[in-house]
Amino acid sequence: MQQLGYIAQQAYTITEMTLEHLFQPLGIGPTTIQCRVVSTSHQTTLVENHLPTEEFVAYQEARARGGVGLIILEAVAVARSGLLTAHTLGGYLDDMVDGYRRIVAAVRPHGTRTFVQLFHGGREMIASAPRPVVMSSSAIPSPRYHTEPRALRTREVEELISGYGRCARVAADAGLDGIEITAAHGYLGQQFFDPSMNSRTDRYREEARFLVEALGAVREAAPKLALGVRLSADSVAAQRVAPELVDHVDYVHLAIGDSSTFDGCTGIVPPPPSPRNLIAGLTRPFQLGRPLIATSRVIDPHDADRMIGTRQADAVGMNRALITDPDMPRKARDGRRFLRCIGCNACIAHYHAQTPIRCAQNPRTGRELTLPRPAPARDRLRLVVVGAGPAGLAAAAEGVAGGHEVILLERSHRVGGQVCLAANAPAHAELAASLLDNYAWLWDEPAVELRLNIDADAQLVEDLKPDRIVLATGAAPFSPPHRLEGIPTVSAWDLLAGTKPAKSVIVADWGGDWAGLDCAEMLNVAGVTVSLAVGAVTPGETLHQYQRNQYIGRLSRSGVTIEHYAALYEARDGEVRFRNIFAPELETTLRADMLAIALGRVPVDQLATEFAARRTRFVEAGDCRSPRGLEEAILEGTLAASQMVTGQTPAATIGA
Numbered sequence: 199m200q201q202l203g204y205i206a207q208q209a210y211t212i213t214e215m216t217l218e219h220l221f222q223p224l225g226i227g228p229t230t231i232q233c234r235v236v237s238t239s240h241q242t243t244l245v246e247n248h249l250p251t252e253e254f255v256a257y258q259e260a261r262a263r264g265g266v267g268l269i270i271l272e273a274v275a276v277a278r279s280g281l282l283t284a285h286t287l288g289g290y291l292d293d294m295v296d297g298y299r300r301i302v303a304a305v306r307p308h309g310t311r312t313f314v315q316l317f318h319g320g321r322e323m324i325a326s327a328p329r330p331v332v333m334s335s336s337a338i339p340s341p342r343y344h345t346e347p348r349a350l351r352t353r354e355v356e357e358l359i360s361g362y363g364r365c366a367r368v369a370a371d372a373g374l375d376g377i378e379i380t381a382a383h384g385y386l387g388q389q390f391f392d393p394s395m396n397s398r399t400d401r402y403r404e405e406a407r408f409l410v411e412a413l414g415a416v417r418e419a420a421p422k423l424a425l426g427v428r429l430s431a432d433s434v435a436a437q438r439v440a441p442e443l444v445d446h447v448d449y450v451h452l453a454i455g456d457s458s459t460f461d462g463c464t465g466i467v468p469p470p471p472s473p474r475n476l477i478a479g480l481t482r483p484f485q486l487g488r489p490l491i492a493t494s495r496v497i498d499p500h501d502a503d504r505m506i507g508t509r510q511a512d513a514v515g516m517n518r519a520l521i522t523d524p525d526m527p528r529k530a531r532d533g534r535r536f537l538r539c540i541g542c543n544a545c546i547a548h549y550h551a552q553t554p555i556r557c558a559q560n561p562r563t564g565r566e567l568t569l570p571r572p573a574p575a576r577d578r579l580r581l582v583v584v585g586a587g588p589a590g591l592a593a594a595a596e597g598v599a600g601g602h603e604v605i606l607l608e609r610s611h612r613v614g615g616q617v618c619l620a621a622n623a624p625a626h627a628e629l630a631a632s633l634l635d636n637y638a639w640l641w642d643e644p645a646v647e648l649r650l651n652i653d654a655d656a657q658l659v660e661d662l663k664p665d666r667i668v669l670a671t672g673a674a675p676f677s678p679p680h681r682l683e684g685i686p687t688v689s690a691w692d693l694l695a696g697t698k699p700a701k702s703v704i705v706a707d708w709g710g711d712w713a714g715l716d717c718a719e720m721l722n723v724a725g726v727t728v729s730l731a732v733g734a735v736t737p738g739e740t741l742h743q744y745q746r747n748q749y750i751g752r753l754s755r756s757g758v759t760i761e762h763y764a765a766l767y768e769a770r771d772g773e774v775r776f777r778n779i780f781a782p783e784l785e786t787t788l789r790a791d792m793l794a795i796a797l798g799r800v801p802v803d804q805l806a807t808e809f810a811a812r813r814t815r816f817v818e819a820g821d822c823r824s825p826r827g828l829e830e831a832i833l834e835g836t837l838a839a840s841q842m843v844t845g846q847t848p849a850a851t852i853g854a
């Protein structure tokens with residue numbers, strides 16, 4: 199086995215520390231959870247006609263089988279007007295009883311408790327035309343979704359409160375263990391208790407009244423169920439109202455964020471470089487004598503254990519950690535390795551795109567019924583994988599899990615591909631370290647042979663006598679045909695890889711991926727004067743909105759000059775010229791000592807062309823098929839190798 203060529207800061211050191219607190223039971227009102235890891239409410243889009251599908255049930259069962267103590271089912275609307283999207287569960291529907299029963303039947307045998315989150319978005323609504331009427335505590339427009347609600351009439355508020363009771367009865371009839379009312383994230387509950395959103399003149403002007411009445415309705419309808427409230431810990435209004443709520447609940451659940459603002463919404467599912475364990479420092483005002491569940495950016499069970507040990511929380515929501523590896527609790531308890539969440543936010547991107555939940559790091563998430571876990575194959579085969587970026591690493595991992603021999607060939611001196619470039623920028627340092635950590639076990643496997651600094655050609659690969667060839671040769675930066683003269687010009691990748699920058703750099707970014715933003719941010723941190731010219735509607739146009747918002751926030755604070763709607767077209771005599779993408783006759787001229795280009799990527803597929811000419815069978819995975827993201831790379835790498843196990847033909851499943 200050759201030495202690994204990368205020196206990545208390991209995000210997680212394996213410690214011998216035992217998990218003293220995490221696997222202690224916790225009483226929550228009338229129920230007890232078997233351990234203190236919680237799968238928090240998250241919309242899966244495994245929903246049809248506002249009811250859970252079979253995929254939904256299988257998804258939740260996977261979490262229960264993995265040993266989680268409590269599953270809080272995703273937001274369930276208490277009334278039609280509270281449906282956040284076309285895929286929100288309808289807690290008010292009679293058919294929900296059957297849906298809940300199927301979930302409880304799948305989850306309970308594993309000892310896991312099931313609560314449901316009762317929800318009304320109020321003025322927060324994601325809808326397309328013809329859009330429904332939006333209602334809130336008051337007629338105050340919401341800046342992020344640009345909704346313009348009318349104020350609920352007093353009678354309507356009373357009906358909604360009865361709706362909470364009705365939904366609680368449905369949940370109790372179906373055998374759920376508890377109910378959580380969400381008043382976090384700026385949703386309806388918060389729209390009542392936050393004075394900046396409540397200008398009413400009736401009795402619901404009192405900050406706590408709406409929630410207290412809703413909690414009362416639930417308690418009356420489902421007296422044997424645990425009852426909690428979810429609040430955003432970073433909301434001053436929530437901190438103020440919490441003491442008025444505790445007498446009405448069995449637990450308090452803390453999240454972060456505010457759906458109604460561009461800055462606040464990023465806190466709902468905060469990506470790195472938001473600090474790990476973000477919630478830990480915000481729990482104190484909510485320690486009011488009720489069990490406290492704290493959630494946000496906790497991805498390591500040791501951190502969760504420490505939070506409980508230091509009394510920052512009684513239980514810890516580890517939502518994305520469990521989306522990545524539902525078996526994490528059991529594995530952590532047994533001291534086994536598990537897949538770490540890399541913080542890419544593909545999961546919430548799927549939610550916003552209204553497509554079924556997926557995890558970039560774990561292709562089996564959301565595919566519990568269609569992509570079985572790898573089983574050892576009858577015949578041990580030799581798999582040669584060319585390219586050790588994410589697609590190649592995923593193929594290697596799947597090959598080993600299937601009991602095969604894997605030879606992994608990599609042109610550069612390290613594994614990781616583009617992830618290693620991104621590792622040098624603040625936005626992706628943690629992602630890169632976590633991803634490489636997730637595959638580090640491969641290098642201890644006798645079945646894996648890693649060969650670095652190998653520029654593989656078809657003959658070299660064929661000489662290895664493979665049973666299956668997986669090509670994961672990645673992508674390279676696109677060189678535009680523009681006339682670029684009179685200024686040193688490099689690719690953003692060159693700078694990210696360590697090319698020395700000049701004192702001032704113009705980054706020409708097409709807005710289609712991370713490279714331009716990471717380059718600009720890395721240079722800025724290093725003290726370079728940076729102008730970022732973006733030829734798109736917004737910087738990071740194709741990134742998930744929370745990441746995009748955070749990039750824009752950080753770049754705005756850092757003094758990077760951002761030139762909007764500016765598409766590069768030429769450089770001459772030390773001047774770099776851009777055209778406005780909406781009004782091409784408008785030009786902008788920028789000056790700097792260096793030009794860095796981030797105008798997209800092209801596939802590296804020469805080897806595929808070579809094999810095709812030789813009529814050698816191969817499977818391609820990831821960017822060499824056409825450059826896209828981590829999710830596609832890892833999915834396709836996994837499928838390329840799993841087909842060896844199942845014996846399916848490559849064309850049958852790749853790209854599914």
Ligand SMILES: Cc1cc2nc3c(=O)[nH]c(=O)nc-3n(C[C@H](O)[C@H](O)[C@H](O)COP(=O)(O)O)c2cc1C
Binds near residue numbers: 382468493
């Ligand atoms: C795909 C997705 C959907 C979510 N939907 C909900 C929801 O329905 N209700 C809610 O209160 N929070 C929702 N959240 C927020 C999570 O409950 C949790 O607070 C968030 O993921 C941060 O925790 P983590 O850092 O452990 O992932 C969602 C998160 C994700 C990733």
Ligand code: SF4
Binds near residue numbers: 538543544556
């Ligand atoms: S998609 Fe990314 S952020 Fe979401 S759970 Fe998976 S690894 Fe974590």
